[in-house]
Amino acid sequence: MHGIVYDPIHDEIVVPVALGGAILTLPGDAAGDAPPKRILQGPKTGIVQPDTVFVDLEHDELIVESGDDAVLVFPRTAEGDVPPSRRIGGPNSGVSNIYGLATGNNCIVVANRVDGPARASDDAILVFDRLGNGDPKPRTKIAGPHTGIIKIRQVFVDEERGLIFATIKNNFEAYNVNDARPSPWDPNKTGFIGVWGIDDNGDVPPRGVIKGPATGLVWPAGVAINPKHHEVYAIDSVSNALFMFKMPEFFVKLPTVSAGGR
């Protein structure tokens, strides 16, 4: 599983099961071989191989990556084989390999990957209006060399401060047998946590980062925040480690930046 979300209002955990084409909702205290409360699965759902999922608590909706280059929106309690309420996908949307989803400020935030050879990519944070349906253009797109976004993964929205937290692997996966040096071991190209404003647009640097050798981050793949304790959590898929950072500066208004297109 490459996604997870905790719903504090209904005390539920929601996970995608990529290999079973399903979304499972479990009790918040689930442990061991606990059965799910709900299973969303079947041909009508359009869910093929979901990698990530999010729950929009404000609007009681479940946001699902289809595994098929689309964002699917269901009622939060949808179960069985039911069609989505809305779908975002198509050439105008630019939605491709989705590795992260989040909602906030009446938006759906998509961590979008467009893989190219080696380090080439058009990875982006795409922000859509919450009620977008069909093949809409994103409201904003954060992408380009000034962003540092290469191989984006999980995203999270801090709605109170209007910030998007994103995990960036900043690396390429060595799928070619001729690659001399697999990237996970390359200390010259380690990943980072980047923080952008939810209204940021274009090729703009982040407002905040956790990046560098002291962080221990190699391939950060997931991010979560604990505003009460001013902590940022990052899971790393190469070092198989969970890193916890105290970042009080991220929980006040972050600076604007002058470089790039903001």
Place this chain on the structure above:
Amino acid sequence: MKGRLAFAGAGVLLLSMIGRPGETTNEGTICPLPAGPGFEARLHALELENGCLEMDQDAAPDSWPPGWDKATIAGGDVAPIRVVSDPYPTLHSVVVDAERNLVFMSDPNRHALWSYDRLAASKAKEMVEPRTGIRGPATGMMFIAAVTIDRERQEIYSVDNDIGDRMMVFPYDGNGNIKPKRVLEVPHQSWGLSISQERDEVAVSVESPREIVVYRRGAEGHDQPLRTIRGPNTGIGDPHGVFLDGQNNEIVVANHGNQGGRAAPPGDAPGRQRGVRPTEPRPVQGGRFDEPSLTVYKADAHGDVAPIRTIQGSRTGLNWPMAIDVDRTRNEIAVANNGDSSIRIFRRTDSGNVAPVRIIKGPRTGIVGPMGVAYDLKNEELWVANYGDHTALVFPIAATGNVAPKRILRNAPAGSPTVGFGNPGAVAYDSKRDEILVPN
């Protein structure tokens, strides 16, 4: 439930990848850089020795993206206040060469292959030093899964699972940060490996496309498989363990039962490689959770063929069947049944909803989340690699029930927690319980 959650409670499993647990404060346990002779310090030294932490002199120095130097950016190169990580190897698969008294195990936690003397064992709570360890950037190993050996050519095989898409072959005596003898491009999400000397072939199980691909032994580079078993009639669903039986001319496959939302392409054309989009996507059929199973095919089967035998159903007790091994003298199949921490032994020729002939399970066995299982027919022993504990266990070959192992091989001091992270891809914060949730 098919999904599995690893709940890592902050403040409970606090081990440092970069140092030993140190001073406990209100913020948790602070992890200093290694300074003592502990295992973590030795691991750090090993990382350095293997070149994993060295800067690549030939690579361009890491520079922050353009414009960052002129921007006002909060944060920076900040050390974590706490780290949850497992400094010890996590055992995945195991294989034995009884003639040479060697045991090999794969370790997806530290991206390594370890070898031990066959009779190496912990007398009490101490860990056993491995004989060799292959790891480091030159190896090409990423999130590795199975390990197997070619006893004839004295070669070790391992395969990258969700990152890497390679099968790597090393010499028996390989040690340290070495390049593989051969590398073969394999489909994304390869998991199981089995070599048949009789057939001069290697079989690989592949999770997401639900297929078994068979290569000639010695294949390398971009060599294509000789044949593929794949399609709706095969009954293959999220395959893991595989055994290519050249004596009985069969292939045995352990299936978790997960069926993805798109129909598997029938036939034996080479599977899609990562990053290459299919020109005609397969129809959406909807995901499905089938019951776990063991399916058996003729060794030369290819394409969308039905199994010649299937072991499946409530009496089997199969639950996340991982690695398998076949004892062809006793006609038995051993299954590492991860879901209920047991080893289940089935008659090789059984079919249908059958109970295992023996089950090794219970607190005395020490079996915790087994991923690997291997027969040592010469010494009449059965090896179990525990993913949920830092141990490999050795049982008499006919062991049954809640029995203690003959020997325990620890790769960490007894009682060391196993974090269990394996290529984790997301994290969530449970604000009600003040817990951090990590899916594997």
